Amino acid sequence: MLKDKKLEEFLDELASDSPTPGGGSVSALLGALASALTSMVSRLTEGKKGYESVTEDIRKVLEESEKIRKRTIALIDEDTEVFKAVMAAYKTPKENPDREKMIQDALKKATEVPLKVMNECFRVLELSRTIAENGNVNSVSDAGIAALVAHAGVQGALLNVMINLKSVKDDEFKKKCFVEADVIVIKSGELVKSVLRVVNEKI
Amino acid sequence: MLKDKKLEEFLDELASDSPTPGGGSVSALLGALASALTSMVSRLTEGKKGYESVTEDIRKVLEESEKIRKRTIALIDEDTEVFKAVMAAYKTPKENPDREKMIQDALKKATEVPLKVMNECFRVLELSRTIAENGNVNSVSDAGIAALVAHAGVQGALLNVMINLKSVKDDEFKKKCFVEADVIVIKSGELVKSVLRVVNEKI
Numbered sequence: 001m002l003k004d005k006k007l008e009e010f011l012d013e014l015a016s017d018s019p020t021p022g023g024g025s026v027s028a029l030l031g032a033l034a035s036a037l038t039s040m041v042s043r044l045t046e047g048k049k050g051y052e053s054v055t056e057d058i059r060k061v062l063e064e065s066e067k068i069r070k071r072t073i074a075l076i077d078e079d080t081e082v083f084k085a086v087m088a089a090y091k092t093p094k095e096n097p098d099r100e101k102m103i104q105d106a107l108k109k110a111t112e113v114p115l116k117v118m119n120e121c122f123r124v125l126e127l128s129r130t131i132a133e134n135g136n137v138n139s140v141s142d143a144g145i146a147a148l149v150a151h152a153g154v155q156g157a158l159l160n161v162m163i164n165l166k167s168v169k170d171d172e173f174k175k176k177c178f179v180e181a182d183v184i185v186i187k188s189g190e191l192v193k194s195v196l197r198v199v200n201e202k203i
Numbered sequence: 204m205l206k207d208k209k210l211e212e213f214l215d216e217l218a219s220d221s222p223t224p225g226g227g228s229v230s231a232l233l234g235a236l237a238s239a240l241t242s243m244v245s246r247l248t249e250g251k252k253g254y255e256s257v258t259e260d261i262r263k264v265l266e267e268s269e270k271i272r273k274r275t276i277a278l279i280d281e282d283t284e285v286f287k288a289v290m291a292a293y294k295t296p297k298e299n300p301d302r303e304k305m306i307q308d309a310l311k312k313a314t315e316v317p318l319k320v321m322n323e324c325f326r327v328l329e330l331s332r333t334i335a336e337n338g339n340v341n342s343v344s345d346a347g348i349a350a351l352v353a354h355a356g357v358q359g360a361l362l363n364v365m366i367n368l369k370s371v372k373d374d375e376f377k378k379k380c381f382v383e384a385d386v387i388v389i390k391s392g393e394l395v396k397s398v399l400r401v402v403n404e405k406i
Contacts, residue, residue, distance in 0.1 A: 002210060003209070003210050003211040003214075004209055004210070004211065005209065005210055006206070006207055006208065006209055006210070007205060007206045007207070007208055007209070007210055007213050007232075007279075008206040008207065008276060010210050011206075011235055011236070011239045011272065011276065012239075014236065014239035014240060014243060015238075015239035015240075015242035015243050015246075015268075015269070015272065016243065016246065017243070017246035017247055018243075019243070019247060019341075019342065019345075022240070022243065022342070022345050022348075023240055023344055023345040023347070023348030023349070026236055026240060026348055026352060027348060029210075029236070030352070030355075032214055033214070033217070033229055033232070035218075036214045036215075036217035036218035037217060037218075037225070037226055037229060039218035040217060040218050040219065040220070040221075040222070040225065043218075043219065043220035044220055044222060065218075066218070069214065069218065073211065073214065076210075138222075139222065139225070140366075141226055141362040141363055141365075141366045142222075142225050142226040144226070144359075144362045145225075145226030145229055145230060145359040145362060145363075146226070148355045148358050148359050149229060149233070149355055149359065151355070152233075152351045152352055152354070152355035155351050156347075156348040156351050156352065159344040159347045159348060159351075159402065159406065160344055160348075162344075162403075162406050163343075163344045163406050166406060199362065200365075203362065203365050203366050203369060
């Protein structure tokens with residue numbers, strides 16, 4: 001499990017000449033980093049003097065950001081697994097009558113994982129807006145960094161969605177995924193700008 | 204040392220109610236992640252068939268991205284240290300005649316570290332353009348993710364530069380840092396767009 005690696009070992013494996021872990025796992029990690037920062041700001045706000053009126057909202061943010069952190073940590077490994085499955089499917093002997101179906105199934109899974117990452121990162125970005133607006137003002141730069149990291153996760157995972165969809169032949173699946181990814185990335189681009197406006201006003 | 208923590212432990216510490224490690228360390232980590240991805244794509248390109256003509260350029264990219272990776276890993280801890288020094292300086296008894304100087308010195312150091320992170324991340328972004336243009340086309344999404352992560356590092360570190368400069372009283376230092384940070388963030392915004400154009404054409 002990549003989460004059990006030391007930070008420096010994880011970076012060594014990333015930098016190695018093996019294609020896994022790669023950018024897909026990094027995008028999932030961005031979701032985990034953004035949610036961890038969101039949790040930190042929530043914890044530095046909850047119950048603090050002057051923030052009594054927002055305590056309930058912040059508690060909900062913390063609860064959700066911690067759930068997203070667990071799910072995105074799991075997605076770091078999942079991305080590596082589905083990528084390996086695609087490579088394995090392509091290596092199936094060409095005579096194998098199931099080869100094409102195996103490739104298509106693997107590609108669909110390798111599309112669904114980064115789509116999940118996009119959704120999780122976008123949700124963290126929404127949470128970062130709440131903590132930028134209502135969280136501890138001393139940690140507002142951390143809320144801004146959470147937003148930037150979450151948005152980079154959305155954009156990074158989009159590249160993996162696109163690259164895998166390119167070889168998918170099921171037009172209905174392709175269209176559904178394109179539309180879903182497109183909507184998220186547009187909303188994410190608008191939201192990160194609005195969070196940064198809030199952060200810059202408070203800095 | 205944060206680099207010796209397991210990935211999940213690092214995320215736990217980040218999410219805890221301690222302000223360190225925080226967004227500043229995350230921005231430095233983004234530089235390390237982007238340079239690791241840049242190294243990976245370089246290694247998946249160097250010496251591969253069809254890439255003979257770019258081998259020399261790619262080797263230079265790899266050499267530099269590995270140096271940046273080491274420096275940004277060190278900056279993950281440095282950011283935490285300079286932030287702690289600022290908090291310690293503010294806690295100095297008000298009667299201490301050196302208090303104001305200690306605060307100002309600590310704030311300047313806490314500005315210089317994220318400025319270094321901005322410079323390192325921008326340099327990785329430049330390297331990611333080379334690997335997006337000339338690197339292994341099978342890894343072009345990784346080059347794009349490296350660019351996105353590096354740019355998020357530039358933007359994230361900028362927030363820490365701004366928040367620390369706010370309380371610095373040396374106008375000359377302030378101006379110098381503002382100008383330096385401003386130039387990097389503008390160039391970074393233009394460069395990431397151009398790298399993504401290259402990546403999207405190849406996907």
